[in-house]
Amino acid sequence: MSGRRSRISEEEIKELISKLRFLLPETSRQGGSRASAAKLLQETCNYIESLHRDVDDLSDRLTELMATMDISSAQAEIVRSLLRS
């Protein structure tokens, strides 16, 4: 019974891992499905860290920009483009 459960989990895990691989940027995807799960997890960690750094950098840039930019017009533009897409 526990054997059957682990088999189902293995398939689930493979599916989830391939979903993750799909989410990573092109440059991080290693060759095909032969990449080990550990490697993929490492790439995922790298990607998340780089996203966190992006948020950090963009926060700094927004801080600088806020002093001069007109937020309401930026808001209007962003909402308009989101409604269009």
Add this chain to the structure above:
Amino acid sequence: MKSSTRNPNPNPDTPRFGPSKLMVAFRFLRALTLVHRTAPNSSNAARSRRIQRAAFASMAYSAGPRRAWSRALLWRLHFHRARRLCAGRSRAAGVPRRPSTTRSPADELRRLVPGGTGMDYCSLLEETADYIRCLSEQVKLMQSVVDSGGPRGR
């Protein structure tokens, strides 16, 4: 002729009624306005931290309690807000620490994804996928704010 706006989601993995980009954008832009209005005399570093918090907050609020990572972020944000009122400076809430390099990849992932510690492997993978999706959307949103606030948007 443009197709109906309610077109069925072609990708069965992304929830049809998940956090809409519009919702996240509204929250984040509203938070930006607040930071702009209420902290005119703060240092740039302090305002940057507030914007960073606002980014994670708008992500988490829009995702709501349906995800472990958003629940963990929301808890962290509230907890740190209470601490900040009592204590002095602290690291920006909701911002994950820099992980050490001696852990296994799965454990490292657990530290990076909010709420990941103690999660089983399967849930961790699911949460990670959702977290990455929302995080990358947040980055795109912030980038578009920067783009529209540039020299053109005066």
